[in-house]
Amino acid sequence: MKNRSLISINDFSKEEQIGILDLAESFEKQPTRKILEGHVVANLFFEPSTRTRLSFDTAVNRLGGKVIGFADTSSTSVQKGESLKDTIIMVSNYSDLIVMRHPKDGSARYASEVSSVPIINAGDGANQHPTQCLLDMYSIRKTQGTLENLDIAFVGDLKYGRTVHSLVMALTNFNCRFHLVSPPELKLPSAVKMHIKEKQLEYTQYTELQDVLPIADIVYMTRIQRERFSDPIEYEKVKNAYILRNNMLKGSKESLRILHPLPRVNEINVDIDDNPKAYYFQQALNGVYVRQALVTSILGVI
Amino acid sequence: MENNDPRKELKVSAIENGTVIDHIPAKSVFQVIRMLGLESIDNQVLFGTNLDSRKFGKKGIIKVSNRYFEAEEINKIALAAPSATLIVIRDFQVVEKKHVSVPDYVEKIVKCFNPNCITNHEAIPTKFTVLSKDDIRLKCQYCEKITVKDDIIFT
Numbered sequence: 027m028k029n030r031s032l033i034s035i036n037d038f039s040k041e042e043q044i045g046i047l048d049l050a051e052s053f054e055k056q057p058t059r060k061i062l063e064g065h066v067v068a069n070l071f072f073e074p075s076t077r078t079r080l081s082f083d084t085a086v087n088r089l090g091g092k093v094i095g096f097a098d099t100s101s102t103s104v105q106k107g108e109s110l111k112d113t114i115i116m117v118s119n120y121s122d123l124i125v126m127r128h129p130k131d132g133s134a135r136y137a138s139e140v141s142s143v144p145i146i147n148a149g150d151g152a153n154q155h156p157t158q159c160l161l162d163m164y165s166i167r168k169t170q171g172t173l174e175n176l177d178i179a180f181v182g183d184l185k186y187g188r189t190v191h192s193l194v195m196a197l198t199n200f201n202c203r204f205h206l207v208s209p210p211e212l213k214l215p216s217a218v219k220m221h222i223k224e225k226q227l228e229y230t231q232y233t234e235l236q237d238v239l240p241i242a243d244i245v246y247m248t249r250i251q252r253e254r255f256s257d258p259i260e261y262e263k264v265k266n267a268y269i270l271r272n273n274m275l276k277g278s279k280e281s282l283r284i285l286h287p288l289p290r291v292n293e294i295n296v297d298i299d300d301n302p303k304a305y306y307f308q309q310a311l312n313g314v315y316v317r318q319a320l321v322t323s324i325l326g327v328i
Numbered sequence: 329m330e331n332n333d334p335r336k337e338l339k340v341s342a343i344e345n346g347t348v349i350d351h352i353p354a355k356s357v358f359q360v361i362r363m364l365g366l367e368s369i370d371n372q373v374l375f376g377t378n379l380d381s382r383k384f385g386k387k388g389i390i391k392v393s394n395r396y397f398e399a400e401e402i403n404k405i406a407l408a409a410p411s412a413t414l415i416v417i418r419d420f421q422v423v424e425k426k427h428v429s430v431p432d433y434v435e436k437i438v439k440c441f442n443p444n445c446i447t448n449h450e451a452i453p454t455k456f457t458v459l460s461k462d463d464i465r466l467k468c469q470y471c472e473k474i475t476v477k478d479d480i481i482f483t
Binding site: 034111 | 440442444445446447449450451452468469470471472473474
């Protein structure tokens with residue numbers, strides 16, 4: 027994996043993905059090691075982020091590497107109209123690896139073409155977010171003991187949620203069954219469903235959240251994002267469609283875990299936070315280990 | 329008798345050597361001219377559009393003297409003129425006739441339909457993998473979205 031960019035989850039084979047999860051496990055046991063000393067990682071966030079940026083920072087800092095970069099573009103030459111190409115070429119002169127988030131779809135792939143150092147895509151517009159996908163896979167494997175043959179329910183905005191698209195695609199390699207809960211206007215795009223069909227796996231579409239709770243091993247909740255709607259009336263119609271509350275979990279499997287890429291607004295009621303089935307904060311912590319595994323693999327120090 | 333019929337006269341005169349591109353949809357003639365860069369070459373170029381065609385109703389035709397095209401070069405016009413036929417002329421005779429075919433890979437000539445794609449915001453030549461040739465579907469190598477036939481806009 028040395029010197030390879032990670033732009034789309036499909037850039038890594040199933041075996042390579044599992045390799046990252048295995049390595050992440052070893053970082054969970056021992057997250058602080060001085061194996062990145064002398065390395066500089068650039069974190070370029072052209073769009074706001076809390077978890078992704080801080081967990082990359084933490085991942086590198088715990089391993090003794092240095093982080094440069096910016097958390098928003100207000101203090102950079104991007105404000106003066108500098109192109110993405112020029113910014114990337116310049117920063118690739120200063121660093122060994124670039125982690126970037128950018129509002130435009132495809133920006134990370136383009137950056138990987140002009141950069142002299144590898145790129146890790148930390149989210150490009152509505153397109154891909156592969157590091158989130160890997161930490162989701164890590165969280166599923168950790169809580170269920172396997173990635174194979176699970177019943178996975180995806181809830182909320184399945185149309186625009188980039189984490190959903192990547193995770194569905196990745197899980198098609200593991201013989202999972204997909205339960206898709208969304209308002210009709212936010213169904214999973216047919217291009218993603220095509221991946222499920224190609225692997226001859228099952229998917230079922232629902233409009234009621236209650237229908238999937240008794241059968242699911244994992245419930246993956248998502249936020250219905252206001253910014254994805256051009257018509258505010260459409261947003262008002264669906265924004266409160268799927269709210270998970272503690273009392274709804276009666277009758278669910280003992281091993282059920284609830285995941286959410288965060289931030290949540292109201293789709294997971296706070297009364298679930300103390301339920302052992304709530305796993306979203308631990309999930310966010312797992313992001314550090316998975317990113318440690320990625321950064322060290324790509325820099326070739328491990 | 330047929331020689332005396334004025335209606336049989338060629339609307340666009342014959343060329344001695346070169347390439348004829350026939351059966352172009354009438355609305356795409358100028359597009360094909362642009363795609364092949366014919367506006368800026370020194371060769372003789374003859375073209376006609378909105379000509380009557382039994383097969384297509386209205387068609388266009390382009391004749392380029394002393395110029396022959398590589399398959400790769402000509403196949404890119406298949407996106408604008410999938411029905412086009414390519415006829416190679418030597419000494420006024422047809423020596424080869426073939427249909428254009430949609431290539432596996434399309435570079436530069438098509439805009440990505442996704443307004444949020446990076447290629448629509450920076451000076452980046454587009455790149456697409458052709459997923460389907462009959463019902464044209466182009467997958468952008470950057471944003472991974474699929475541009476379908478009806479959404480195709482040429483750059």
